[in-house]
Amino acid sequence: MLTRRNTLKLLTGSVALSAATNASWSWAQADSQSGNALKIPELMNGTAEGDSLHFALKMQKGMSSFLPGINTPTLGFNGDYLGPTLHFKRDSNIAVEFLNALGEDTAVHWRGLHIPPSEDGGPHHIFSTGETWNPAFKIMQKAGTFWYHSHMLHKTGKQAYHGLAGLIIIDDQESQALPLPSQYGVDDIPLILQDRSFNADGTFRYMQSYDSTVKGMRGDILLANGTADAYFDASTSKIRFRIVNASNGRLFNIAFSDDRPFQQIASDGGLLEAPLSMNR
Numbered sequence: 147m148l149t150r151r152n153t154l155k156l157l158t159g160s161v162a163l164s165a166a167t168n169a170s171w172s173w174a175q176a177d178s179q180s181g182n183a184l185k186i187p188e189l190m191n192g193t194a195e196g197d198s199l200h201f202a203l204k205m206q207k208g209m210s211s212f213l214p215g216i217n218t219p220t221l222g223f224n225g226d227y228l229g230p231t232l233h234f235k236r237d238s239n240i241a242v243e244f245l246n247a248l249g250e251d252t253a254v255h256w257r258g259l260h261i262p263p264s265e266d267g268g269p270h271h272i273f274s275t276g277e278t279w280n281p282a283f284k285i286m287q288k289a290g291t292f293w294y295h296s297h298m299l300h301k302t303g304k305q306a307y308h309g310l311a312g313l314i315i316i317d318d319q320e321s322q323a324l325p326l327p328s329q330y331g332v333d334d335i336p337l338i339l340q341d342r343s344f345n346a347d348g349t350f351r352y353m354q355s356y357d358s359t360v361k362g363m364r365g366d367i368l369l370a371n372g373t374a375d376a377y378f379d380a381s382t383s384k385i386r387f388r389i390v391n392a393s394n395g396r397l398f399n400i401a402f403s404d405d406r407p408f409q410q411i412a413s414d415g416g417l418l419e420a421p422l423s424m425n426r
Contacts, residue, residue, distance in 0.1 A: 181375040186331040187313060187338075188230040198239040198282065201232060205254075205310065206247045212367070212374050216348040221248065221296075221308040227372045229312030231336055232294070234285045236318035244279045252305060254279065255297035258414055259314070260287045269299040289321030290416035291388040293338075303394050307352055307363060309372070311392045313338060321417065327386040335378065337389045341365035341396050362395020386411070401426035 192199030208226025209217050223229025234240055246252055251274050254267040265281040273279045292314040296305035313336045327333035342365040343351040353363055370376040391398055402408070402425075409421040 181377040182373050184335075184376040184378040185371045185373045187228060187336060187371060188224075189233055189330045190230040191233045192240070195241070198241040199234075201240070201242045202245070203229060203242065204245045204247055205252060207249065208309070210309075210372065212342070212369065212372070213344065213348070216344070218344065218348045218350060219308075220350075221305060221310050223310065223312055227309040228338060229294070229310070231313040231315060231330070233330075234314060234316045236285050236288065236316060238285050239282070240285060241282045242280065244273070244281075246273050246275050246277055246279075248305075249275050250301075251275070251298060252296055252301070252310070253298045254294060254310075256281075256292070256294050256314070258290070258292035259283075259285075267297055269297050269302065272298065285316060287316065288416045289316050289318045290412060290414070291315055291390070292414070293390050293392065295392070303363065304352060306392070307342070307394055308350060311338065313388065313390060315388070324417075326411070327382065327384055329382075333380075333382040333384060334386050335388065336371065337387050338369075338371050338392045339389060339398060340369045340372075341393050342367050342369055364393070364396045399426055 190201055192201050194200075203223045205221070205223055206225075208220045208222050210220040210227040211217055220227040244254055251272050253269055253271045253273070255269075256266055259266070261281075261283040265283045267279070267281065271279070294312050294314060296302055296310035298305055315330075322328070330336075343363075344367065345351045351365075367374055389400070405425050407423050407425055409423055410418065411421050412418055
């Protein structure tokens with residue numbers, strides 16, 4: 147069983163996130179008991195209405211605290227920052243109501259879902275503040291981890307940077323029959339990875355240099371599920387991490403600091419035919 151200290155090392159000092167520049171970061175010191183408990187997004191299973199599962203998501207302004215004593219204006223779905231994890235099942239009919247309370251136009255994209263273009267929310271599928279968007283579709287694909295995010299023309303990066311993103315989990319009979327960790331928030335852990343920069347007043351620093359315009363916005367503080375210096379208290383010996391790179395311009399190379407092996411069981415297209423052992 148993982149101790150709290152080992153778990154801190156697992157999620158912080160041992161998981162080194164190296165960028166394309168070869169700079170290696172970690173969320174906290176491996177031997178420290180400090181840090182912030184990893185936030186776990188709410189899991190939404192939907193409400194049965196007729197032959198569909200209904201999900202209601204309000205896109206809204208918020209205020210979040212990433213750094214001690216500093217508040218940051220943010221955006222979120224049903225909350226201050228990021229959104230709930232949406233749980234879909236294969237062959238289910240899904241109906242979603244997005245309410246725009248942002249004070250500006252927006253659009254929402256389903257990243258990786260096999261659905262009709264009319265329901266996918268491209269950058270030109272705009273709905274204004276006070277309006278709703280009501281996509282409806284059937285889940286036709288196998289189990290996997292996906293995500294949803296703002297996709298407003300010319301504002302995708304800024305709105306996503308401020309928090310308009312969330313995870314999607316699709317299950318099917320095959321995935322539920324496998325001996326995989328499946329207790330959400332216990333041994334099945336979402337990790338939405340982001341890097342952010344802040345101005346002195348606590349606001350996000352976004353696209354304020356030529357380099358960020360050309361190469362994409364890269365921050366200097368790492369967040370996991372909106373948590374800086376994150377740790378997770380594990381209660382099981384085997385853990386599944388569902389990792390989404392929700393950064394705007396940064397690539398991550400994920401590894402343990404002691405180079406221990408781990409298994410990759412899925413990609414952004416769903417489960418692999420067999421686990422792959424690797425060190426990074």
